[in-house]
Amino acid sequence: MGNDLLEIWEVFLAPIYIFLIVLIAYFVPSQENRKIFNIGLAAKISGGLAFTLIYLFYYGGGDTIVYYKTAMAYTNLILQDPLSGLQVSFGDNSIENFSRFDSETGYPIKHIFNDSGTLLVSKIAIPFLLLSFKSYLIGSLMFSFISYLAAWKLFQLFVRITGNVKISMWSTLLVPSILFWGSGISKDTITFAATCYFVFGIYWLVILRRPSIIKITLSLICLWLIIAIKPYIFLVLFPGTLVWVFFNSIQRIQNRIIRLSLVPVITILSLVIIAFTFDLISDTLGEYSTENIMRKAIVAQEDLKQDYYGGNSFDIGKIEPTTFGVLSKFPIASFFGFFGPTLLHVNNIVMLFSALENTALLLLTIAIFTMRNPITTLKRMTGEPFLVFCLLFSIFFAFGIGLSSPNFGALVRFKIPLLPFFLILLLTIFTKTKTDLKRK
Numbered sequence: 428m429g430n431d432l433l434e435i436w437e438v439f440l441a442p443i444y445i446f447l448i449v450l451i452a453y454f455v456p457s458q459e460n461r462k463i464f465n466i467g468l469a470a471k472i473s474g475g476l477a478f479t480l481i482y483l484f485y486y487g488g489g490d491t492i493v494y495y496k497t498a499m500a501y502t503n504l505i506l507q508d509p510l511s512g513l514q515v516s517f518g519d520n521s522i523e524n525f526s527r528f529d530s531e532t533g534y535p536i537k538h539i540f541n542d543s544g545t546l547l548v549s550k551i552a553i554p555f556l557l558l559s560f561k562s563y564l565i566g567s568l569m570f571s572f573i574s575y576l577a578a579w580k581l582f583q584l585f586v587r588i589t590g591n592v593k594i595s596m597w598s599t600l601l602v603p604s605i606l607f608w609g610s611g612i613s614k615d616t617i618t619f620a621a622t623c624y625f626v627f628g629i630y631w632l633v634i635l636r637r638p639s640i641i642k643i644t645l646s647l648i649c650l651w652l653i654i655a656i657k658p659y660i661f662l663v664l665f666p667g668t669l670v671w672v673f674f675n676s677i678q679r680i681q682n683r684i685i686r687l688s689l690v691p692v693i694t695i696l697s698l699v700i701i702a703f704t705f706d707l708i709s710d711t712l713g714e715y716s717t718e719n720i721m722r723k724a725i726v727a728q729e730d731l732k733q734d735y736y737g738g739n740s741f742d743i744g745k746i747e748p749t750t751f752g753v754l755s756k757f758p759i760a761s762f763f764g765f766f767g768p769t770l771l772h773v774n775n776i777v778m779l780f781s782a783l784e785n786t787a788l789l790l791l792t793i794a795i796f797t798m799r800n801p802i803t804t805l806k807r808m809t810g811e812p813f814l815v816f817c818l819l820f821s822i823f824f825a826f827g828i829g830l831s832s833p834n835f836g837a838l839v840r841f842k843i844p845l846l847p848f849f850l851i852l853l854l855t856i857f858t859k860t861k862t863d864l865k866r867k
Contacts (some may be wrong), residue, residue, distance in 0.1 A: 432492065433483055437562045444565050445472060448572050453578065463592065467582070469577060475571030479564050481777065491613045495563050497539045498552035498612070502561055503532035505553070513788050516553060519622045520546055529727030531828060544615070544656045563612075571610035575661030577620035578605070581628040585851050588630075588813050594854035597800035599623075599725070599847045603784050608840045615840045618657045620769075622664065622844045633672050659831075660844055663824045669697050671816035739774060740833045741767060757826055764825030764842060765792075765849070781839045791853050798860050807856055814852055821849040 449468070456464035473749035482489050504527065505512030515524045520540050528534045539545045552566060578599050585595035599605075610618040628646030631637050653661050673693045680686045743759045746752055766785045773779045796804055808818050825847040832838045 429693075431565045432495070434504040437564045440560070440562070441565055441568065444559065444568060448568070452572075455576065460592075463582075463596055463600070464579065467579065468572075470601055470606055471571050471575040471578075471610065472568065475568050475610035478571075478607050478611040479567045483563075485777070491567075491611050492563075493536050493539055494545070494549045494552060494612050495556075495566070496846040497535040497546070497549035499561060500528050500533040500535045501553050502556045503552065504528060505557070507532055516550055519543075522731055547652075547655055548612070548614050549615060551617060555612075570612050570616050572608050574616045574620040575600075577623040577627075580610075581623040581672050581847055584627045584851075585847075589851065589855050591855070591858060594851065594858060596848035598635075598854060601842075602846050602850065603780060604839060605843050606642070606847055607780075608843050613840075613842060614656050618653055619843050620659055621652040622660060623847070624650040625653065625664070626668070626848075629668055629672070634675055659825075659827060663820055663827060666697070667816045667820040667823070669700060670819060671812050673697060676814040723782070739778070739835050741772065741835065742833065743829070746830075753830065756830060758827035761822065761826045762829070763838065764827070764829030764845075765789075765821075767829070767838055772835060778839075779834060786848075788853075791857065795853055795857050795860065798857075804856060804860070807859065808852065814855065817852040821845045821852065835838055838862065 439577050452464065452468055478491075480492050501512065503517050504515060511527055516525050518524050520543060525535065525540060535546070535549070539549060552570070555566040555569045556562070558568060582595050582599040585598060586592055589595060605619065608615050610616055616620075625646055628642050628649070631639075631642055632646060650661070653664070677686050677689055677693060680689070739764055743756050743763065744757055765788045768778050769789075770782045770783065770786055773782050798804075808814050825842070828838060828841045830842050
């Protein structure tokens with residue numbers, strides 16, 4: 428087949444697994460949403476196939492292949508010696524555990540094994556490889572399906588909050604970048620799915636106050652996955668979620684005077700909780716702890732000047748190692764976080780698709796702020812607790828990745844968690860503004 432990671436039997440077996448996925452998926456949506464679910468699932472499977480084939484035949488490698496090869500070593504060890512394999516799979520990345528592998532099982536890739544966060548991705552892939560006869564193609568499709576189920580939960584949340592099925596579908600199920608980069612065996616697939624379900628869980632458990640053991644358990648697992656694999660997502664997600672919860676609680680108070688008097692109290696309380704939480708888990712955050720973020724951003728921007736990026740990077744200028752120096756880069760870093768790469772930066776076919784999507788996103792953003800007075804638009808964005816969360820999460824996430832991820836190849840992958848929330852924010856305001864203008 429032109430690639431040692433794809434054999435002919437996988438090509439013939441893949442349709443059978445796709446049929447099984449569709450069969451399982453039949454029991455997920457309600458009858459009224461089945462058509463939308465099926466459209467989204469078809470798009471997701473297509474995205475998963477495209478992701479797999481492009482990494483196999485266009486890129487000829489990449490992180491996803493390295494995760495797979497490491498997972499293969501663990502899978503082979505489990506098949507060779509189940510007890511030892513399970514002990515190593517649930518154990519740490521010690522030298523003792525590494526020594527249990529041999530030439531027959533294959534060895535985990537060293538830099539993956541030495542990093543607990545990246546190793547976790549490979550460990551999560553193990554059951555998928557066991558179920559797929561160690562197939563990279565089929566294992567990737569199974570990853571895509573799990574990611575889609577999480578996106579479906581976010582879709583249901585958006586429908587419940589906005590009441591608009593169409594914009595909810597376009598924000599979660601049919602976003603090209605999510606369909607592609609949020610599929611396959613990768614950090615981005617796992618953390619995107621975890622972010623979707625965690626926000627869904629917060630809504631049901633905290634906003635609606637309808638606790639259940641399953642939702643609590645899954646939400647905690649998702650939170651753990653985010654912190655363990657990509658802690659910078661938590662750095663943005665937690666403050667935004669806190670504002671959403673507190674803002675929603677304040678809006679339930681009928682007395683306007685009491686509501687206004689509680690705003691400064693809640694603001695101070697939020698800052699204290701955020702500071703305490705970040706300090707409490709600073710060791711877990713590692714290079715993304717508050718004292719290391721500035722240094723990481725400066726190092727990343729210096730690194731982009733190296734020749735090995737081949738022009739596939741952007742420069743936001745020299746960052747002064749001060750708070751003001753970092754904040755001064757907010758406009759340009761946020762622009763690239765939201766809309767990079769642009770059509771001016773395209774140098775390969777994959778980047779072209781990203782640039783086209785970003786152009787559409789930029790035009791939609793411009794349209795929203797020119798249809799009415801920008802101040803009126805901002806007031807509408809900040810008038811509802813969930814839209815406030817979407818706005819805060821999107822802005823600070825875009826700023827963070829634009830500041831610290833100067834490589835376009837990384838940027839297009841890193842930004843997918845913000846896309847559903849930014850899109851639902853834009854499309855909700857766009858729809859409401861169009862409705863208002865028609866009434867006039």
